[in-house]
Amino acid sequence: MPGVWKIYEQGGPENLVWENEPKGRVGARHVLVRHTAIGLNYLDIYQRSGTYPVELPTRLGVEAAGVVEKIGDAVTEFSVGDRVAYAGIGGAYAEYNRVLASRLVAIPDAITDEVAAASLLKGLTAAYLMLRTFEIKDGDTALIHAGAGGVGLILTQWAKYLGVRVVSTVSTIAKTRLAYDAGAEHVVVYGQEDLVANVMKFTERAGVHAVYDSVGADTFRDSIDCLRKRGTFISFGNSSGLVPPVDLQMLMAKGSLYMTRPSLVDYISDPEELKELSGELFALIEMERLTISVNQRYPLAELPQAHKDIEARKTTGSTVLLP
Ligand SMILES: NC(=O)c1ccc[n+]([C@@H]2O[C@H](COP(=O)([O-])OP(=O)(O)OC[C@H]3O[C@@H](n4cnc5c(N)ncnc54)[C@H](OP(=O)(O)O)[C@@H]3O)[C@@H](O)[C@H]2O)c1
Structure with a gap:
């Protein structure tokens, strides 16, 4: 029987349990995928540790690539043997998973399974953040936190591709090189350098048009102070802890700011939008x-x-x- 990682209780990595489970019946609209590569995401840590609630016991992991092994009677979009990937679906830390066909994307020939598993969730996140959440444009400035991380490297490259001037943050000198190589014009080592002063210098005291903050608790205050008047704060993660409750009046006091807390699931639940955004992502990878x-x-x-x-x-x- 194939293996899966599960948790019965939220907590540390020691709570992860490897078990064998039958492949099970494939529902009419489902596809059985044999995984070849599985993506690791920080979201998995929130679900394992208890930052986000989950129903227990549960399988973990939300992203994988693989090969279609079986299809349900009503599935017309995929055939046995097709290479597919998915993001935002539970149970990915396993040798097999059953997935609704409408939530799968076909992997283009030029993209390996490993790259698909490494990029789909993180790249769809970059896609919606760049193209939907806030329409950032050529010449705008942005602050991207955790610039050497999984999402950070993709988001920075995407912003650069659009002509956005990026300041990014990392925790060590060694990580700065990766952020620069991805296209950041200036990289700040948070904890060691004054972030707000650096951003204000970079933007000639104006502040950035948008902040993409996945770090949360530790960066929130500085992020707000890095924005220009009418700038947009996009809080899309909390790797250092949850952002504390916000006083709405603060947005006025800091210069008529906008604030949003988006989640990938709300941008890919419509299969058409999933197709569009994954198409944009795979096209950029194929174009190098x-x-x-x-x-x-x-x-x-x-x-x-x-x-x-x-x-x-x-x-x-x-x-x-x-x-
Ligand atoms: N809302 C959404 O739709 C969505 C979708 C995907 C991902 N996300 C979020 O995007 C972020 C990046 O995800 P990822 O999977 O690509 O992870 P990642 O960036 O590869 O890893 C997390 C990074 O966060 C930084 N970090 C800052 N403070 C930290 C702390 N106290 N503990 C641990 N790490 C800390 C670290 O970089 P430094 O050492 O350089 O600080 C670390 O490498 C996560 O917050 C994730 O939840 C959100």
Whole structure:
């Protein structure tokens, strides 16, 4: 029987349990996918640790690539043997998963399974942040936190492709090189340098048009102070902890700011939008406008170590787990 990682209780990586489960029946609109590469995402840490609530027991992991092994009677879009990927669907830390056909995307020939698993969730996130949440444009300035991380590297390259001038943040000098290579014009090592002063200097005291903040608690206050009047604060993650409740009046006091807290699920639940955004992402990868850095690979059996490493901020770029 194929193996899956599950949790019965939220907590540390030691709570991850490897079990064998039958492949099960494939529903009429479902596809059975044999995984070839699985993406590691910070979201998995929130679900494992308890930052986000989950129904227990549960399988974890939300992104994978693989091959269609079986299709349900009503599935017309895919055939056995097709290469497919998915993002935002539970149960990905496993050798197999059953997925609704409407939530799958076909992997183009020029893209490997590993790159698909390393880029789909993170790249769809960059896609909606760049194209839907706030229409950032050529010549605008942006602050992107965790610029050497999985989403950070893709988001920075995408912003650069659109002509946006990016300041990014990282936690170590060693990580600055990756952020610069992705297209950041200025990189600040947070904790060691004054972020607001650096951003104000970079923008000639105006502040940036948009802040893309996935760090949360630790960066919130500075992020707000880096915005120009009528700038937009996009809080899309909380790797350092949840952002505290916000006083609405503060948005007026700081210069008529906008604020949003988006989630990928709300941008890809419509299969047409999923197709559009994944099309944009794969096209940029194929055109070599986006390079996906798979900087860590672990056997699926070593998942707890992968969790420890991403939480300890030891990883850069994308991480894949190989069954
Ligand atoms: N809302 C959405 O739709 C959506 C979708 C996908 C991802 N996300 C969010 O985007 C962020 C990036 O996701 P990812 O999977 O690509 O992860 P990642 O960026 O590869 O890893 C997280 C990074 O956060 C930084 N960080 C800052 N403070 C931290 C702390 N106290 N503990 C651990 N890390 C800290 C670290 O970079 P430094 O060491 O350089 O600080 C770390 O490498 C996450 O917050 C995730 O939840 C949101």
